[in-house]
Amino acid sequence: xxxxxxxxxxxxxxxxxxxxxxxxxxxxxxxxxxxxxxxxxxxxxxxxxxxxxxxxxxxxxxxxxxxxxxxxxxxxxxxxxxxxxxxxxxxxxxx
Amino acid sequence: xxxxxxxxxxxxxxxxxxxxxxxxxxxxxxxxxxxxxxxxxxxxxxxxxxxxxxxxxxxxxxxxxxxxxxxxxxxxxxxxxxxxxxxxxxxxxxxxxxxxxxxxxxxxxxxxxxxxxxxxxxxx
Numbered sequence: 001x002x003x004x005x006x007x008x009x010x011x012x013x014x015x016x017x018x019x020x021x022x023x024x025x026x027x028x029x030x031x032x033x034x035x036x037x038x039x040x041x042x043x044x045x046x047x048x049x050x051x052x053x054x055x056x057x058x059x060x061x062x063x064x065x066x067x068x069x070x071x072x073x074x075x076x077x078x079x080x081x082x083x084x085x086x087x088x089x090x091x092x093x094x095x
Numbered sequence: 096x097x098x099x100x101x102x103x104x105x106x107x108x109x110x111x112x113x114x115x116x117x118x119x120x121x122x123x124x125x126x127x128x129x130x131x132x133x134x135x136x137x138x139x140x141x142x143x144x145x146x147x148x149x150x151x152x153x154x155x156x157x158x159x160x161x162x163x164x165x166x167x168x169x170x171x172x173x174x175x176x177x178x179x180x181x182x183x184x185x186x187x188x189x190x191x192x193x194x195x196x197x198x199x200x201x202x203x204x205x206x207x208x209x210x211x212x213x214x215x216x217x218x219x
Contacts, residue, residue, distance in 0.1 A: 037179070
């Protein structure tokens with residue numbers, strides 16, 4: 001998947017800009033892994049320059065040696081401070 | 096008791112402007128640069144370690160000055176649920192991912208990392 005950039009941005013014209021990738025994901029499912037052992041899957045409604053995210057129909061997985069604790073939430077604002085990894089289109093830790 | 100220095104003004108305070116400023120042209124140079132040039136690693140496999148202990152590797156497909164990374168064909172290295180500093184050797188393929196700059200602790204070429212014998216165990 002390559003996106004070519006007409007203007008702005010650094011030297012290499014055919015790389016994928018990280019925040020553009022997040023932007024393309026708006027409206028789709030995204031799987032987010034936090035710095036700790038928490039993961040979320042939800043539909044991305046939007047985000048801000050700090051990558052705080054608004055998500056819908058969220059499933060939260062808390063991973064521990066005892067297994068995964070699952071919670072469901074309708075709509076959340078996720079604080080971007082603790083996000084480590086994001087997987088656009090991801091379905092969660094169960095596949 | 097009342098301040099013997101008198102009034103509200105700080106003694107010896109500077110009237111205004113940045114103390115020690117060298118002028119506008121010089122202060123532009125202080126603009127932060129990353130100490131790693133990621134353009135050299137584009138389309139190459141890199142290993143990434145995160146604050147909190149997560150590790151992954153993948154092909155670098157993009158980055159920005161804040162060190163957000165786009166990795167393709169990402170492999171996640173799974174950790175022992177009982178000891179999160181230990182890798183189990185298990186991996187998961189997670190495809191195209193975005194690594195958040197603020198969480199990235201280490202970036203290195205994927206082929207320059209190798210396990211060594213524990214140097215802290217006394218050899219007797």
